[in-house]
Amino acid sequence: MILCAKCGRQNHNGSAFCGSCGDALSVHASQAGACLVQLHGTEVQTHLLASTERSLGRNSDNDIVVTDDLVSGRHMKLFSKNSGFWVEDLGSRNGTFVNGKEVKEPYQMTNGDLVKVGQSIFRFED
Numbered sequence: 001m002i003l004c005a006k007c008g009r010q011n012h013n014g015s016a017f018c019g020s021c022g023d024a025l026s027v028h029a030s031q032a033g034a035c036l037v038q039l040h041g042t043e044v045q046t047h048l049l050a051s052t053e054r055s056l057g058r059n060s061d062n063d064i065v066v067t068d069d070l071v072s073g074r075h076m077k078l079f080s081k082n083s084g085f086w087v088e089d090l091g092s093r094n095g096t097f098v099n100g101k102e103v104k105e106p107y108q109m110t111n112g113d114l115v116k117v118g119q120s121i122f123r124f125e126d
Helices: none
Strands: 035-038 045-048 053-057 076-081 084-089 096-098 114-117 120-125
Touching: 084 096
Parallel strands: none
Antiparallel strands: 035 045, 035 120, 053 076, 076 084, 096 114, 114 120
């Protein structure tokens, strides 16, 4: 699979353009760096964290859209800072949790951290 550097969606090997956003794909995109792996549902999805900031929530204008009624419209954001990736809750109703602890202020993630929003679980890979 090839990850799109723009939207982080998985595409089949050999694809020239992303099936989601239409951006040109690089065969080296899967080696581009950190990602958030969605662990629930019928298919595992990998979201590339190539940009400086990605939003996650139920609304369709988020970079990572989660169809989970317990996830807020704009639930959390992921951003890069000082050569690391951080997670920040955006005042969601049900909270954002990393490794079982609620995130009350920006938290710097490490490889293997589990992020839970609503009933959805993601693994951070760096």
